[in-house]
């Protein structure tokens with residue numbers, strides 16, 4: 223058994239999720255490479271100190287450079303706003319640290335290209351936090367597709383809608399700024415859709431035509447009463463897409479759709495069957511195959527259970543169900559195994575860049591109103 227020192231930068235939703243994964247991985251998987259929570263960072267010493275206590279870290283700092291340069295740290299979690307991902311990741315890769323970076327990869331295509339270049343000259347492992355591809359029932363869906371149960375794939379249809387920003391009274395935040403976040407719903411949630419697309423179709427999106435909508439154009443400035451700030455990135459985004467392998471479909475995302483809590487839904491249509499998933503019911507898939515007796519045929523619900531990779535590490539019986547944090551623990555497990563056995567991760571920075579290129583092309587297409595061919 224060996225340990226690996228970890229440092230987490232940013233302690234909001236994702237910093238907490240990464241920290242829970244680090245704390246839990248040995249108890250769930252009995253891993254031989256065991257994360258050791260060394261140091262955590264946030265913007266103020268008091269916040270960092272409180273979060274170190276809550277999350278179980280030995281030390282804290284308000285300077286991310288101290289995490290990256292800490293000699294006891296070999297694996298860095300980048301859980302800060304998007305415009306900081308590149309600088310932190312580049313400096314970590316430069317000195318040979320492994321990087322678990324949250325999605326989207328960065329706030330600009332140029333930064334993402336630089337991250338890939340740095341990862342290619344480093345021997346460190348990289349992974350981007352596209353966790354919806356790590357759910358055991360989604361891995362099972364991929365197996366069903368690979369076994370040919372759907373026949374030849376023809377259509378991919380996926381949306382990710384949430385109501386996080388639906389309330390127009392909600393104040394402006396970094397997510398609504400092109401400078402701090404990059405694109406809006408596109409980078410924040412459509413990026414997940416594209417990760418699912420590339421993972422399940424096993425081919426990249428290579429042609430798009432897109433459209434965006436900024437629904438709430440002005441928001442209350444959080445720092446000044448009665449002052450409004452402009453929102454300059456998309457609240458809603460849609461695209462028609464073609465994959466390299468001939469599959470066609472449409473994808474979309476919205477951060478302003480009331481009632482949609484975690485509305486990631488996808489359907490894959492093949493010549494022999496159809497498979498469907500809804501993240502709000504993350505322990506099930508629905509499958510229809512034409513070979514069934516047509517008089518009794520219909521979509522059947524397959525519940526996640528110990529037959530599906532990784533599930534049995536959590537629970538011995540089906541039907542109990544996993545949750546979001548469990549899936550994050552699965553994601554970490556893939557990274558730890560890759561570090562230990564020097565195998566590949568998915569999606570590494572190069573795979574992440576392919577996702578960024580699709581996002582970027584959809585954004586560009588919404589301006590020039592034309593189909594765009596994507597060169598991966």
Ligand SMILES: NC(=O)c1ccc[n+]([C@@H]2O[C@H](COP(=O)([O-])OP(=O)(O)OC[C@H]3O[C@@H](n4cnc5c(N)ncnc54)[C@H](O)[C@@H]3O)[C@@H](O)[C@H]2O)c1
Nearest residue numbers: 232233234235236237264265301302303304324325326351
């Ligand atoms: N994989 C997923 O499902 C998922 C879900 C939510 C967010 N994310 C991504 O995770 C990242 C963080 O999002 P979040 O929801 O956790 O945001 P958040 O606002 O909840 O947390 C961000 C944290 O980073 C801290 N921070 C900001 N700048 C910093 C800096 N320079 N140094 C140190 N700390 C700094 C903030 O104080 C805050 O604690 C984003 O890139 C986001 O897109 C991924």
